[in-house]
Amino acid sequence: MIKIDEIEESLKNKGYKLTKQRNSIIEVLIENIGKFLSVEDIYLKCKDKYPKTNLSTVYRNLEILEDINLVHKTNITGASASYEIVCSDCHHHHVICKTCGKTEVIDFCPIQEFTSKVAEDGFLVTDHKIELYGYCKNCTKKVIKE
Amino acid sequence: MIKIDEIEESLKNKGYKLTKQRNSIIEVLIENIGKFLSVEDIYLKCKDKYPKTNLSTVYRNLEILEDINLVHKTNITGASASYEIVCSDCHHHHVICKTCGKTEVIDFCPIQEFTSKVAEDGFLVTDHKIELYGYCKNCTKKVIKE
DNA sequence: ATGGCTGCAAACGTTTTGCACTTTT
DNA sequence: AAAAGTGCAAAACGTTTGCAGCCAT
Numbered sequence: 001m002i003k004i005d006e007i008e009e010s011l012k013n014k015g016y017k018l019t020k021q022r023n024s025i026i027e028v029l030i031e032n033i034g035k036f037l038s039v040e041d042i043y044l045k046c047k048d049k050y051p052k053t054n055l056s057t058v059y060r061n062l063e064i065l066e067d068i069n070l071v072h073k074t075n076i077t078g079a080s081a082s083y084e085i086v087c088s089d090c091h092h093h094h095v096i097c098k099t100c101g102k103t104e105v106i107d108f109c110p111i112q113e114f115t116s117k118v119a120e121d122g123f124l125v126t127d128h129k130i131e132l133y134g135y136c137k138n139c140t141k142k143v144i145k146e
Numbered sequence: 147m148i149k150i151d152e153i154e155e156s157l158k159n160k161g162y163k164l165t166k167q168r169n170s171i172i173e174v175l176i177e178n179i180g181k182f183l184s185v186e187d188i189y190l191k192c193k194d195k196y197p198k199t200n201l202s203t204v205y206r207n208l209e210i211l212e213d214i215n216l217v218h219k220t221n222i223t224g225a226s227a228s229y230e231i232v233c234s235d236c237h238h239h240h241v242i243c244k245t246c247g248k249t250e251v252i253d254f255c256p257i258q259e260f261t262s263k264v265a266e267d268g269f270l271v272t273d274h275k276i277e278l279y280g281y282c283k284n285c286t287k288k289v290i291k292e
Numbered sequence: 293a294t295g296g297c298t299g300c301a302a303a304c305g306t307t308t309t310g311c312a313c314t315t316t317t
Numbered sequence: 318a319a320a321a322g323t324g325c326a327a328a329a330c331g332t333t334t335g336c337a338g339c340c341a342t
Contacts, residue, residue, distance in 0.1 A: 017316045017321055039306080054324050059307065061322095075221035080306060095269050108263050110256035114278060117254050122283030123241050131275045132260060137268030163296055163341050185331080200299050205332065207297095226331060 002030055002087050007070060014068060021057050024049040029071065029085040034105045036074055036082035036094070074129065076103075095132040099139035106132070148176055148233050153216060160214060167203050170195040175217065175231040180251045182220060182228035182240070220275065241278040245285035252278070 007026055008018055016022070028045040029037070037045075039058060046053040062083055065071035072084050076096055094103045115125040153172055154164055162168070174191040175183070183191075185204060192199040208229055211217035218230050240249045261271040 012317095015321085019315070019322060021323075052324080056308080056325080057323060063308095095264055095271065097269075098272070104267070104269065106260070106264060108260065110259055111278075113256055114252070114254065114276075118241055118252060118278060118280075121250070122286065123243075123250065123278075123280055124286050125241065125278050125280040126244070127279040129275070129277045129279070130260075132264060132269075132271050133273040133275070134264075134269055134271040140268065140270050158342095161296085165297060165341070167298070198299080202300080202333080203298055209333095 001089075002033065002085065004030060010068070010070070016064065020050050021046070021053050022061050024053060025058060025061050025065075026085075029065075029083065033085060033087055033090070034092070036076060036084050036103060038080050038082050040080060042083065069127075072129075074131070076131065093130040093132070095134065095136075097136040097139055098133050099135055102136055104136070147235075148179065148231065150176060156214070156216070162210065166196050167192070167199050168207050170199060171204060171207050171211075172231075175211075175229065179231060179233055179236070180238070182230050182249060184226050184228050186226060188229065220277070239276040239278070241280065241282075243282040243285055244279050245281055248282055250282070 004026060008023070011022070012018065024046045025042060027049065028042055031045075039055075039062065042062070043053065043055050043058045046058060062071060062073070065085075066073050066083075070086055072086055074082050074084075076082055091109060092105045092107050093109060095106055096103050109130070111125075111128050111130075114128070118125055150172060154169070157168070158164065170192045171188060173195065174188055177191075185201075185208065188208070189199065189201050189204045192204060208217060208219070211231075212219050212229075216232055218232055220228050220230075236253075237255060238251045238253050239255060241252055242249050255276070257271075257274050257276075260274070264271055
């Protein structure tokens with residue numbers, strides 16, 4: 001499990017301060033492990049916790065969290081970026097339904113096979129992004145019906 | 147190999163017309179198989195071939211080409227979208243150097259293992275995106291030197 | 293001759309920035 | 318007290334759109 005204290009400790013150690021805004025962003029991300037949240041989503045959920053939160057602040061903090069690898073950024077929709085907190089002991093990827101947009105978690109990850117192939121060329125892999133697109137059970141049914 | 151005639155035939159069959167602009171976009175994409183080009187890159191290269199080309203036209207055509215699956219879109223940089231032409235007999239993924247931004251092609255693809263896992267849940271996978279990030283041989287050396 | 297395509301300019305939504313002020317350390 | 322963080326408003330950026338005219342079929 002992710003512990004908020006550990007994350008905050010790690011921020012402190014890097015010289016970042018713990019503000020109420022930053023704290024609420026992290027809380028929101030932790031409450032939504034396994035989902036990608038859009039910046040707008042995060043912003044709105046943070047406002048519930050701490051109404052003064054500003055959108056710029058959310059952007060600035062997500063950038064910091066991404067820089068220190070506490071958060072993964074993706075651009076599924078093309079519209080606006082989405083974020084998910086990194087959880088080292090529950091590494092996973094997502095399948096994304098092209099019809100309803102729902103995402104599901106896949107625990108399987110073949111990255112080892114990949115990195116060993118690439119390592120032969122002297123490339124050092126530190127990070128990866130895998131996303132599967134298609135149609136979920138529900139939406140497949142609909143397609144067949146129509 | 148990709149043949150420009152086949153692509154154009156397939157566009158014609160779908161009711162799209164062959165304009166000089168559309169043609170030059172396809173040419174540029176074919177000349178850059180294995181690389182992701184930003185919209186701006188494509189635009190500039192097209193202007194070399196056909197100076198009247200407009201940025202909106204590039205956007206509109208890339209959208210069409212993506213819709214009919216002749217082109218893959220990605221958002222590596224976060225800044226602007228990148229495109230690569232689809233080549234059915236040379237499916238591949240990329241490793242992307244976080245220092246110099248260079249991309250290299252990896253021929254290996256573990257998608258089969260993935261889709262069979264997901265199929266159990268009734269999810270139908272039609273498409274996927276795999277990107278590896280890290281440091282290329284050159285940049286790894288530099289990091290060590292410093 | 294028709295319908296699709298283009299160039300242009302303006303509009304749009306997301307993200308970033310400068311600055312004065314506030315908060316954490 | 319110093320440094321980092323914030324809110325606000327404005328700017329910047331990539332992308333999309335409406336429209337009048339153009340071009341491929």
